[in-house]
Amino acid sequence: MTSPDRTTIENVLRHVRTTDGTASVADLGRLDAFMLRDGVLHVAIATERGHAPALQPLLPELERGLVHAVPGCTGASVILTAHRATPSPAPAPTAPAPAGGGHRPLNLGGGAPKPATGPLPPGVGVVIAVASGKGGVGKSTTAVNLAVGLGLEGLKVGLMDADVHGPSLPRMMGMNAQPEVRDSRLIPPHKWGISAMSIGMLVDEGKAMIWRGPMVMGAINQLLGDVDWGALDVLVVDMPPGTGDAQLTLAQKTALAGAVIVSTPQDIALLDARRGIAMFEKMNVPVLGMVENMSYFCCPNCNHRTELFGHGGARAEAEKMGVPFLGEVPLLADIRASADAGAPIVIAAPDSAAGQAYRALAHTVAGALRRLLDKKPKTTNEK
Numbered sequence: 001m002t003s004p005d006r007t008t009i010e011n012v013l014r015h016v017r018t019t020d021g022t023a024s025v026a027d028l029g030r031l032d033a034f035m036l037r038d039g040v041l042h043v044a045i046a047t048e049r050g051h052a053p054a055l056q057p058l059l060p061e062l063e064r065g066l067v068h069a070v071p072g073c074t075g076a077s078v079i080l081t082a083h084r085a086t087p088s089p090a091p092a093p094t095a096p097a098p099a100g101g102g103h104r105p106l107n108l109g110g111g112a113p114k115p116a117t118g119p120l121p122p123g124v125g126v127v128i129a130v131a132s133g134k135g136g137v138g139k140s141t142t143a144v145n146l147a148v149g150l151g152l153e154g155l156k157v158g159l160m161d162a163d164v165h166g167p168s169l170p171r172m173m174g175m176n177a178q179p180e181v182r183d184s185r186l187i188p189p190h191k192w193g194i195s196a197m198s199i200g201m202l203v204d205e206g207k208a209m210i211w212r213g214p215m216v217m218g219a220i221n222q223l224l225g226d227v228d229w230g231a232l233d234v235l236v237v238d239m240p241p242g243t244g245d246a247q248l249t250l251a252q253k254t255a256l257a258g259a260v261i262v263s264t265p266q267d268i269a270l271l272d273a274r275r276g277i278a279m280f281e282k283m284n285v286p287v288l289g290m291v292e293n294m295s296y297f298c299c300p301n302c303n304h305r306t307e308l309f310g311h312g313g314a315r316a317e318a319e320k321m322g323v324p325f326l327g328e329v330p331l332l333a334d335i336r337a338s339a340d341a342g343a344p345i346v347i348a349a350p351d352s353a354a355g356q357a358y359r360a361l362a363h364t365v366a367g368a369l370r371r372l373l374d375k376k377p378k379t380t381n382e383k
């Protein structure tokens with residue numbers, strides 16, 4: 001991998017100008033981060049929110065200019081990371097003083113949660129994270145089905161895909177449309193009863209996978225600051241897998257009211273899940289509980305249950321760590337097929353074993369959220 005020359009890139013930024021010629025990209029923004037991998041130059045440009053509408057139409061010309069000017073570059077992908085000048089402070093959920101040490105599961109039996117840090121996006125009641133210590137355990141699948149399931153429970157739900165390295169939300173939700181821009185803010189598209197936003201709606205799913213730290217954080221900042229979520233009861237954040245810097249920063253920057261940890265039953269995944277729980281505990285984010293995904297295989301022909309990975313590990317681990325166990329989801333080809341087809345299983349087959357497992361999860365979490373939001377259950381989805 002060659003490192004492109006910063007000056008060359010900045011020169012291109014100076015040469016591409018608005019149609020009236022009054023300003024160049026360099027006048028309106030600043031080169032934030034870049035990397036060249038497999039011939040594709042990924043560039044993040046930091047700008048003020050007010051300049052984003054003028055910059056956005058210049059990106060195709062800028063990308064062509066970069067391909068032309070940067071040696072070894074056969075394609076370019078530029079994103080704008082527009083930051084809000086003054087983050088809007090919002091009241092964090094009220095909570096009692098933490099009692100003693102150990103984990104602080106969100107009080108599923110009632111009572112108030114621990115306060116979360118960081119500002120809440122305007123209009124959003126609470127933010128919860130779906131996280132896993134390790135990739136590939138079904139975190140995104142759980143986040144999508146939980147979010148849509150919470151919508152079916154009558155809550156107003158937003159889903160933010162912060163898994164910027166592998167944004168799978170557009171595929172799993174069957175969303176191809178780019179978000180609308182209104183007053184320099186991104187309006188999240190609506191599907192299956194919820195609003196959803198992913199970096200995968202702004203760039204190709206494959207392109208974001210190789211971003212480095214600053215670009216990842218730029219993208220996450222944009223998702224947090226520049227999306228107009230409107231009035232939501234809950235924003236579900238699909239966290240990037242793991243317990244590294246991106247996860248820590250994200251958890252610190254967002255007023256997280258709780259986290260759902262997804263794990264498979266294998267020892268290795270549980271070890272990582274434990275790390276995930278410890279990370280949230282360190283940041284005083286209450287752990288809502290743990291979900292065991294791919295818990296057992298249920299033969300679609302004879303309904304025979306096979307416990308491929310020694311089912312039950314997550315429940316035992318949750319008990320050991322003093323966090324609630326939120327349920328188990330079977331390993332089923334239909335879950336993958338429905339995700340690939342863009343219709344979450346809670347919608348595609350709500351009464352299947354998998355659909356019921358996710359609906360039960362959503363019901364439990366909705367109960368906890370309602371207590372947080374101090375709301376009575378609604379009889380209909382009011383979206």
Ligand SMILES: Nc1ncnc2c1ncn2[C@@H]1O[C@H](COP(=O)(O)OP(=O)(O)OP(=O)(O)O)[C@@H](O)[C@H]1O
Pocket residue numbers: 132134135136137138139140141142163166168240241293294329330331332333334335336337339340
């Ligand atoms: N219970 C399940 N049964 C069958 N397939 C599943 C199940 N859960 C997830 N999958 C499939 O496993 C794959 C990985 O799932 P998913 O993308 O949700 O994992 P992830 O933990 O978010 O991964 P990453 O962190 O790498 O983004 C997907 O193809 C998904 O459809």
